[in-house]
Amino acid sequence: MIGVIDTEGDCVTWTFPAEPGAVRSARHAVRNRLGAWGLGSVADVAALLVSELVTNSLRHATGPIGVRLVRPAGPLGVVLVEVSDPLRDPPRERTASSDDESGRGLLLLARSSRAWGTRPEAAGKTVWFELAVPG
Numbered sequence: 001m002i003g004v005i006d007t008e009g010d011c012v013t014w015t016f017p018a019e020p021g022a023v024r025s026a027r028h029a030v031r032n033r034l035g036a037w038g039l040g041s042v043a044d045v046a047a048l049l050v051s052e053l054v055t056n057s058l059r060h061a062t063g064p065i066g067v068r069l070v071r072p073a074g075p076l077g078v079v080l081v082e083v084s085d086p087l088r089d090p091p092r093e094r095t096a097s098s099d100d101e102s103g104r105g106l107l108l109l110a111r112s113s114r115a116w117g118t119r120p121e122a123a124g125k126t127v128w129f130e131l132a133v134p135g
Helices: 021-036 040-060 105-112
Strands: 009-016 065-072 078-085 115-121 124-132
Touching: 009 021, 021 040, 021 065, 021 078, 040 065, 040 078, 040 105, 040 124
Parallel strands: none
Antiparallel strands: 009 065, 065 078, 078 124, 115 124
């Protein structure tokens, strides 16, 4: 199911304007939906990672930011989260020095998610990640 575009199950999407309030709004939307789905156990990590990706979109892209949350049909085990923006360039991991104020988001994503990646889109890119749902 890694980075699928279409899937069966529950799915919700949001579009946020490219402005600073988008980070808080996206975090709040993801946390609330996961709670409504009974997946509060992954809500904090999902909200943190969405915050990082939406912040990256705000820093490097212009235009709307999409967030998509998928709970696949069948036995639970994973939640898919996607953040899309109009910039086609994929994010690049870098090593942040101890004094850097940024540069740790993708490392955090890699260490906190089950899997992650990027997918080019017709009008930009999508960065996705999967979170394992505790059984």
